[in-house]
Amino acid sequence: MSRRPIARSPALRQLRDEGFDIEVLVGYLVVHNVPYVNEQREVKRGVLFAALRLNNDVALEPEDHQCKWAGDMPCQVNGATMQSLGPSSTPMTIAGHEVKWNFSHKPALTGRYTDFYDKMTKYVEKISGPAQAAQPGITAINHKPRAPDPEDSVFLYEDTASSRADIVAINDKLKPLKVGIVGLGGTGSYVLDYIAKSPAQEIHLFDGDGLEQHNVFRAPGAVSGEELDEELTKVVFHARTYGKMRRGIFTHPYAMTPDKLHDLEGLDFVFLCMEGKGKRPIVEKLEALGIPFIDVGMGITIHGESLRGQLRTTTSTPAKRNHVYEKNRIAFTTTDEINEYDKNIQVVELNALNAALAVIKFKKLFGFYDDDAHEHFSVFVVAGAETINEDGDE
Template sequence: MPADPTLPAPVEASRPSGRFVYADTASSRAGIEAVSRKLEGGTVAILGLGGTGSVTLDLLSKTPVDRIVLIDGDIMQQHNAFRSPGAMGLDDIAANMTKVAYFARTYSRMHRGIVAHPVHLDPANLDLLDGVDFVFCCVDSVEARAFIIPALEAMDVPFIDCGLGLTLVDDQLMGLVRVTTSTPAMRAHIPDKGRIPVTGRDDDDIYRSNIQVADLNTLAATLGIIQYKQLRGFYLDTEAEYHAVYSTDGNHIINEDRA
């Protein structure tokens, strides 16, 4: 059938640029290419590819960072589909892929620098963070955080830790979304004020009953990425807060611990 001259011609993908498989035409269309270049380079690791970590990857993969290192030893299961970006197919669920393998396959369609490690971070494999410039800690285990946070501080790596705290009260959910930042220039607020939970119960029953929902996972990841972009100079930041807490009851965000 001959082409219809009244219809627009098909659009071909622009040639790749930097770490992207295809060019970032969104920045060029908006006229913010110079601002977007502030996000170029470096290696960022995401620890934990659950609801918050997977959305963090979704947003980070749209930036020109050189490498994105994924670290998580869990299998991608059906319940994960309801807290992750996009839509898993039945074949994906049946494949029993690790989370990092699934997400690396998905986001490598867009970003060339994704590296997957299907393990949990522990003292024996800290070398997986060699060359990493920044870390997003998206684990939901107190025991894991108790090891990870001091390890990152000892390595002098800046990081952002994201967490949720939700409870069921009278058939309604209430709770908090927390985003805490630590850089070599400012770390004391975390131990001094107990900003990141590193003590307490962490057994299987609590883990299985841990309430998380997709919208708040997405909010935690979004606030974390915004903070990261503020640190990189992409967003104007006049307050330089290193600890932010959003409350579902009242829709408030409290910013504290200013640099």
């Protein structure tokens, strides 16, 4: 539960001050204890949900006229379905509540709600009207006190993107994870950008390099000249940047050498975003710890007056690791082959794509996305816009 949007939003404060039992959960405004009549003409209480629109945790005007409902279908006093609510059955779970219905009810005169006070009070009035006729004096107003916020979210403000898309329960699959990113170069920094916007409990950053002028051109966002003058390490800079929106980012400003491998213990997943040299002991340690990981890489060469190349994503889990060695899916040492990427050619869009492909696979492993191919090795060929998937489950 978060009280910050209630404290900062006049419409939400008005609901609270008038005695409605409200809270903000996973991007929804929740009104508890709304009385209604069910099909059996029983007076019961349900829970009303509306996806919030927030700016810096201040509630904006509602984007639509829809609400969700945990409870039986509200009915008239005679048990007839309240069709004016525009009900549709949409079962889902929101913050532990079994939501059964989606309502679509426009205000009769204006067709829109001016704010969330207007929206929720009109919905409550509509739903609870038959209950008040059947049981005079019953109300949604009870002035129930609520406990202080538990620290149940890593974000410093509400994640309203997930609630607007109705994927809160799916997103929560990532919530308990402790994720490591070894290497904060171009691809690693984009992996961080994507993972930081997930509810993962912890993100551990491993890199000993400094933030320098040439490598900021392969990183997300923009770095000022004054920030370059600070001579920060990559991990400190990126932790400071993403610390503006979330907690749980831990910095390890050193290379992952054999004497540091113990710092991988306790992680649930690791992204390896580094060159081949020094990678073998890390892989062996992750295997010994039973930690799944994804290794990324790219090869870019000059071809005439253009660039050609490919992006690689290698997945290793406790259930499937043999392909890494039998098919040489990970380059453990740098090769003598000319790789123009080593010259720091700025291919930021390929860094971002390589990271996106890795994070999509990571989310497949934890059930966020469906996974039909179950590939453990994937190559995207830039010139042909072709994806090759191999090493599926056996």
